[in-house]
Amino acid sequence: MRTLHHHPLHPLSRVARVMLAEKGLPFDAVIEKPWERREDFLMLNPAGEPPVLVEEDGTVVAGGLPVLEYLEEAYPDVPLMPREVAARAEVRRIVDWFTRTFDREVTENLVGEKLIKRLSGQGHPYAPAIRAGLANIQYHMEYIAFLSERRPWLAGSSFTVADIAAAAALSCVDYVDNVPWDKVPEAKDWYARIKSRPSFRGLLTDSIPGCPPPRHYADLDF
Amino acid sequence: MRTLHHHPLHPLSRVARVMLAEKGLPFDAVIEKPWERREDFLMLNPAGEPPVLVEEDGTVVAGGLPVLEYLEEAYPDVPLMPREVAARAEVRRIVDWFTRTFDREVTENLVGEKLIKRLSGQGHPYAPAIRAGLANIQYHMEYIAFLSERRPWLAGSSFTVADIAAAAALSCVDYVDNVPWDKVPEAKDWYARIKSRPSFRGLLTDSIPGCPPPRHYADLDF
Known part of the structure; x- marks a missing residue:
């Protein structure tokens, strides 16, 4: 299953959750407290910030804007940006x-x-x-x-x-x-x-x- | 002529200048001191930050990351991102x-x-x-x-x-x-x-x- 590491009160984490839902992409949500600087999380994103998306094939997408652009590029069927x-x-x-x-x-x-x-x-x-x-x-x-x-x-x-x-x-x-x-x-x-x-x-x-x-x-x- | 409003010591303005040069796109450079909050510049970018790119047809692209993504989308012949x-x-x-x-x-x-x-x-x-x-x-x-x-x-x-x-x-x-x-x-x-x-x-x-x-x-x- 696709996994999203996020924090509930982090705006860009919320953007990722809403985009995934709009595009109909199911995911497991893992709450990440960035101030704990958890070792395994830092391996996913050295910047230590949510959100991080991990696809079923192991692809890691780290950081709010990278996740936003990735979701739009990888799942264009429900577009959340215009074409022009x-x-x-x-x-x-x-x-x-x-x-x-x-x-x-x-x-x-x-x-x-x-x-x-x-x-x-x-x-x-x-x-x-x-x-x-x-x-x-x-x-x-x-x-x-x-x-x-x-x-x-x-x-x-x-x-x-x-x-x-x-x-x-x-x-x-x-x-x-x-x-x-x-x-x-x-x-x-x-x-x-x-x-x-x-x-x-x-x-x-x-x-x-x-x-x-x-x-x-x-x-x-x- | 295409115009780039930039500040010489603003990193994302520098990104825009280098991308334009890599892609072989000529431009007029206008130095913008964001702290002056020049009225005409705020009309181009209400956030008051360089860079702002104005295309010959009047298209305005405001902000460092928007300019970066725009240049890559609008001028893909010299790619500065991989395809995958x-x-x-x-x-x-x-x-x-x-x-x-x-x-x-x-x-x-x-x-x-x-x-x-x-x-x-x-x-x-x-x-x-x-x-x-x-x-x-x-x-x-x-x-x-x-x-x-x-x-x-x-x-x-x-x-x-x-x-x-x-x-x-x-x-x-x-x-x-x-x-x-x-x-x-x-x-x-x-x-x-x-x-x-x-x-x-x-x-x-x-x-x-x-x-x-x-x-x-x-x-x-x-």
Whole structure:
């Protein structure tokens, strides 16, 4: 069986899970706590980061963007990127935005400080970082609203990995209850459409022992 | 004419320049200082980061990895990735390593502190960051040595964007004279092979006013 090493609150791990589900590819999920730097995991990915996909034939695909591109290349039957090169570039621009810019400005400050620090025994949250994350997320929500007012989906006319990357990032922050849904209704509407997709269900049942999500987290009518 | 908006000491901008040269694609280069947040540039890339490629037909490709993937898709005649999907995943794993892990652990600490801070008027270098960068680069050089002892090129049997990404990252640190070449001769040998490629020449003539590179920077026998 195909195996995905992932962490439930790691955005690019979530992207891999949703892509696998969208493409109808079954997999065994192994939770990896990257801060433990497990020897066997470092053999799979020397960078020590999830996700890592191991195919039945032993092929190892290590790292979030490599897994994303691999799944699209190896399983093109359910496409999650358009065909045309310029349209693909726009998808990747938005993926880059939500896997790098959003991560640095929002996820690290909120999920990192409030949850990952606690899980990994790295001490207490740093209040100024949380304040920065809360200020920054507003701007990103407005960017989602800006895009989704102009296009059916974030990168254009079809549902793509750009939507998956943005929703995966937001869903991690929603787990710590820091998404201001009601302040930006256009972004909420877009997220509601993704949240109701069957491929997203696995994410909504995640619950970390001792750190459960808020009540609305799994609710399709949030 | 095709235009590349880039910054000379930004590793992914360097990747774009080398890829364009390898593929024989002429371009006008526009230097972009991302810290100035120039309005017209933000229209091209809301994330405010180079590189941005503008094609003659007006197609805009924004961001380092989007430009990398675009150039490979749009101009496949001179391939810089292998064809086989698992081999491509290995290329992308190494690209990810040198554009993200190396950037965070080395480039930001050395090029960021010593040069970008000065150019952008953000104050003085932070000595502990420089010490961390100097300690970290040793490990990355050893990783290059490890890979190049086992394979003709970093990701396998052919020259790929993995080599370009690693060399682009190292070349920025070499500009501030912080690569310990003589301590890791295998990494030096690998870099010497890339440094002598015609596609790399443009990078070696870079000179920032008031911050020239060290003498050996452009020397093929360094």
